[in-house]
Amino acid sequence: MVTAEINGKEQKFLLGSRQAAADLDIAVFPEAAPLGTAIMGATIGDERSYKAPNGKDIAVKILGLEGLR
Template identity: 35%
Template sequence: MTTESVWMPPSALALLIEELAVLASQPSPDAATEERIRELRKTLSQAEASIKPDDGLVEPGMRITAMLSGDTRATVFLLGERELVSLDPAVEVDVYSPSSPMGKAIIGSYVGDTVSYTTPNNSTVQVEILAAVPYTGGR
């Protein structure tokens, strides 16, 4: 059985490790604390905090510039799990989830590709990938 990795900024990984250490050091944790410890251990076992290669591949951990059908300006965002990325206060760019309809559609595509996905209200949106660069912090 393979475990899917979960990308997060290195600073978020450090915060989760620190939180786990604090919680695990409690002599008699309550049920909620024990559940949080389990969640943290699972997340950390899947954690990937490396800088992605600059190869144009769209994957979590990349800063994406895309043109959505009907828009006149490109959209720039980080592809990653919002709750994990939000742990890093230096992230100053919108975050789109890899599990969202658009995230699922664009993962695995490359710069120059155009993909489409269906929104929850059943409309089809085309997305042209203009850039995909490793996220290294900030904007």
């Protein structure tokens, strides 16, 4: 579970396979997606950015990380 500030808005989501999280009511982003690629290996407090499909740079700050149990 990732908590991040994305373009100024706090969001919670999973990073991984959508099939593995099919039973959960939360957004899931694949590791190969632009957001996933940008935050792989990030730790709390890291600030990254990625280019959205429309060409705009999107700012991301990692606020929290936790594993599912």
